[in-house]
Amino acid sequence: MGTVERKEREKESRKESIIDAAQKVFFDKGLLLATMDEIAEQAELAKGTLYLYYHSKEDLYLAVMMRGMSLLNDMFRSDIDARAPFLVTLLNLSETYSKFYEEHKNYFRMMHFFETPQFHKQVSAEMRHSCDSVAQQLWNIVIEALKQGVRQGLVRDDLSPVEITIVLWSNATTLLMRIDAQYDLWKETMNIDLKHTLRLSTTLLIESILTDKGKEELHRILNTRYR
Amino acid sequence: MGTVERKEREKESRKESIIDAAQKVFFDKGLLLATMDEIAEQAELAKGTLYLYYHSKEDLYLAVMMRGMSLLNDMFRSDIDARAPFLVTLLNLSETYSKFYEEHKNYFRMMHFFETPQFHKQVSAEMRHSCDSVAQQLWNIVIEALKQGVRQGLVRDDLSPVEITIVLWSNATTLLMRIDAQYDLWKETMNIDLKHTLRLSTTLLIESILTDKGKEELHRILNTRYR
DNA sequence: TGTAGTAACTGACCGCAAGTCAGTCCCTGT
DNA sequence: ACAGGGACTGACTTGCGGTCAGTTACTACA
Numbered sequence: 001m002g003t004v005e006r007k008e009r010e011k012e013s014r015k016e017s018i019i020d021a022a023q024k025v026f027f028d029k030g031l032l033l034a035t036m037d038e039i040a041e042q043a044e045l046a047k048g049t050l051y052l053y054y055h056s057k058e059d060l061y062l063a064v065m066m067r068g069m070s071l072l073n074d075m076f077r078s079d080i081d082a083r084a085p086f087l088v089t090l091l092n093l094s095e096t097y098s099k100f101y102e103e104h105k106n107y108f109r110m111m112h113f114f115e116t117p118q119f120h121k122q123v124s125a126e127m128r129h130s131c132d133s134v135a136q137q138l139w140n141i142v143i144e145a146l147k148q149g150v151r152q153g154l155v156r157d158d159l160s161p162v163e164i165t166i167v168l169w170s171n172a173t174t175l176l177m178r179i180d181a182q183y184d185l186w187k188e189t190m191n192i193d194l195k196h197t198l199r200l201s202t203t204l205l206i207e208s209i210l211t212d213k214g215k216e217e218l219h220r221i222l223n224t225r226y227r
Numbered sequence: 228m229g230t231v232e233r234k235e236r237e238k239e240s241r242k243e244s245i246i247d248a249a250q251k252v253f254f255d256k257g258l259l260l261a262t263m264d265e266i267a268e269q270a271e272l273a274k275g276t277l278y279l280y281y282h283s284k285e286d287l288y289l290a291v292m293m294r295g296m297s298l299l300n301d302m303f304r305s306d307i308d309a310r311a312p313f314l315v316t317l318l319n320l321s322e323t324y325s326k327f328y329e330e331h332k333n334y335f336r337m338m339h340f341f342e343t344p345q346f347h348k349q350v351s352a353e354m355r356h357s358c359d360s361v362a363q364q365l366w367n368i369v370i371e372a373l374k375q376g377v378r379q380g381l382v383r384d385d386l387s388p389v390e391i392t393i394v395l396w397s398n399a400t401t402l403l404m405r406i407d408a409q410y411d412l413w414k415e416t417m418n419i420d421l422k423h424t425l426r427l428s429t430t431l432l433i434e435s436i437l438t439d440k441g442k443e444e445l446h447r448i449l450n451t452r453y454r
Numbered sequence: 455t456g457t458a459g460t461a462a463c464t465g466a467c468c469g470c471a472a473g474t475c476a477g478t479c480c481c482t483g484t
Numbered sequence: 485a486c487a488g489g490g491a492c493t494g495a496c497t498t499g500c501g502g503t504c505a506g507t508t509a510c511t512a513c514a
Binding site for chain 3: 007014045047048049052069079
Binding site for chain 1: 258261343386387389419428434
């Protein structure tokens with residue numbers, strides 16, 4: 001009699017439907033303006049029930065965010081699985097991150113929240129660890145790609161792949177955040193196109209981590225791409 | 228009879244003493260855990276009085292933060308006023324920013340908050356503009372320095388000084404934030420010294436924006452500095 | 455089929471903190 | 485001496501995150 005299993009499945013789908021409701025409200029209002037009452041109403045449940053499934057509003061917020069991280073993870077994975085030459089893959093990963101921002105801004109903004117530790121007072125340890133492990137997966141994809149690049153003699157072997165990943169990732173993230181918050185501001189006051197700035201800084205950084213052989217190949221690729 | 232002027236001065240010093248109190252509490256508790264009641268108590272005023280001087284808790288928070296920005300502004304100014312050769316000045320500005328983080332972490336963290344627009348729901352337009360203008364001053368210091376570098380043929384003239392500033396500034400800021408939040412984490416799990424990573428990325432970026440002449444001079448300077 | 459046991463769910467309630475405002479105090483100019 | 489007005493007060497209102505005693509509905513078993 002699979003009653004226990006069915007209960008298990010129902011509980012899981014209840015958790016999912018709560019996330020659905022929370023996602024709608026958080027996307028709409030953001031963390032601060034969203035209320036648990038509104039999420040409860042959207043989920044057609046009493047507020048107390050939400051707390052049977054998630055410890056706090058922040059936990060629920062992170063549960064939604066993790067959907068975004070998984071999505072980005074899948075997008076990265078498919079870049080890797082395409083098995084293109086290393087430099088093509090690296091450029092693709094970079095473009096994929098921009099695309100993720102463009103197509104899933106709400107998730108992107110939520111992920112930014114996770115990087116802001118001063119707002120984590122109410123997050124349960126389990127949720128924190130879940131997030132950390134998914135984030136680690138994301139990092140590892142890029143780190144592994146770079147190790148490949150070192151092995152192929154395209155990336156300088158005097159630099160740590162982990163450090164390079166941190167630099168590339170941080171650079172892309174802050175510029176995307178700035179695009180999100182200040183794109184028009186910079187356009188109007190300084191006539192700066194931040195999307196161009198992102199491409200610029202990415203190119204400068206990638207170039208600076210490559211060997212001579214790598215640089216040559218990079219320029220070959222860039223010439224065929226943007227002929 | 229300078230009564231009006233005296234009143235003016237008193238009002239100004241009252242505003243300052245409120246900021247003093249707020250600073251103590253915000254440094255101690257952070258934005259979320261600090262309460263207006265506690266700030267009022269610290270200021271030896273009733274809570275209502277605080278609202279005669281600042282529109283909201285967030286406004287008060289930003290008033291404290293602006294002290295930090297002014298401080299950084301002064302530190303940058305004194306690097307410029309030292310009238311060292313361009314590349315020395317650029318390296319000094321970069322080191323000054325790290326020093327600002329090390330010596331004034333509380334201010335640094337508050338400035339990070341200002342960059343996070345989703346938490347600005349309660350900020351008054353005036354306060355927002357005050358902050359923007361002080362921030363603009365900071366940017367301009369670096370932008371002007373870079374224009375100098377272009378004029379001297381040390382910085383590539385095919386790049387916009389504004390864009391370079393955005394890239395250098397963003398890079399330093401995110402890495403310092405990461406140092407602040409995750410230094411030990413990266414040290415323990417990946418054996419990465421994020422302070423080294425910051426120096427690395429700064430060097431890579433600076434090198435990549437220089438002309439050949441600039442690169443030569445940079446290496447001469449680095450060799451004498453870290454002999 | 456009746457019933458005891460239990461897991462899921464409910465929503466009135468609590469505590470806390472931001473922000474308000476009617477009233478008080480005190481300074482100043484006449 | 486006193487009227488006018490600005491500075492200040494703190495009890496109160498509002499709104500929300502989180503709780504928990506009570507209710508409902510399902511299941512297992514006699």
